[in-house]
Amino acid sequence: MWVTTERVGYWREYFLGKLKIYSGELLKGKIMANYNVYFSPTGTTERVVKHMGESFGSMENIDLSRRDMKNHEMKQGDFCIVGVPSFGGRVPGIATERLRKMKGGRTPAFLLVTYGGRAYEDTLVEWKDVLEAQGFVCIGAAAIVAEHSIAHQIEAGRPSAQDYDELDTFAAEVKERLKGNVCPVEVPGNRTYKEYKVLPMDIQVSDECMGCGSCAESCPVGAISFEDPKMTNGEACISCMRCVEICPQSARSGNPxxxxxxxxxxxMICQPDKANEFF
Structure with missing residues (x-):
């Protein structure tokens, strides 16, 4: 049977049409896999990311603070919520390093930054740049106010129930965005990022320390000795306060x-009850 030009053209248009429908459905609410991705030394960012993730069904968790984090490759039809705390107006360097173990394929992502009530400055725009360089499309973002990890009286108790309600409302909007054409969102910040500085906290350890090694096991940068957990490498420490937060004996603290x-x-510089921002 002869194959006519018209017949070839018909089947070509048919399969191209099917391909167009299929590729469009991947990004129109029919998500293949969902991921909660977070760098969360004291647990706050993790809680916020996971709370938002509840609006999107079953989620796989990826903890950027783990030193044994494996490589991950996401597809176009996946969706990620990616959270990080602001450290002095920047993304913690180790979070950037770990995120580079993830590769997207024009994968839609929601950026989430928590900060302790002062300012997040260049954190959102830097986080967006890092994600886009790894192949993600940033379709939305939020800067969520949280209790300061060092000065706990600043924005104490945040995120509050009201904060989570606001996040739920915005999550519904993000779900609608996923049903349409996925477009990158603009976020505030300077692309000549401010200088990244680590404020040494000179972590102190009291006699209550049992030497259990929980701090050494969970330190994102491996700054605590396994042989003697009372020993902290001050040059490696990023003052993330994870060891202080998780110590079962409350034996670790920052320099008073x-x-x-x-x-x-x-x-002196923080305004109380700061508002969350959504983009």
Whole structure:
């Protein structure tokens, strides 16, 4: 049987049409896999990311703070919520390093930054740049106010129930965005990022330490000795306060003088009850 030009043209248009429908459906609410991705030393960012993830069904969790984190490759039809705390107006360097183990294929992603009530400055735009360089499309973003990880009296108790309600409302909007054409969102910040500085907290360990090694096991940068957990490498430490947060004996703390200095400075410059921002 002879194959006519018209017949070839018919089947060509038929299969191209099917391909167009299929590729469009991948990004129109028919998500193949969902991921909660977070760098969360003290647990706040993780809780916020997972709360938002509840609006999207079953989620796989990827913890960027784990030193044994494996490589991950996402597809175009997947969806990621990617959260990080702001450290002095920047993305923590180790979070960027770990995120580079993830590869997207024009995968839609929602950016989430938590910050302790002062300012997130260049964190959102830097996080967006890192994600886009890895093949993700940033379709939405949020800057969520959280209790400060060092000066706990600053924005104490945040995120609150109201904060989570706001996040739920915005999650519904993000779900609608996923049903249409996926377009990148613009976020505030400077692309000559501010200088990244780690404020040394000179972590102290009291006699209550049992040497259990929980801190050494969970330190994102491996700054704590397994052989003697009372020993912390001050040059490697990023002052993330994870070891202080998880110690079962409350034996670890920041240098009291530095904590007091930070607290007093923040009380002078931070406005209480700061609003969350959504993009």
């Amino acid at each position: 003088e530095k904590v007091q200095m930070i607290s007093e400075k923040l009380k």
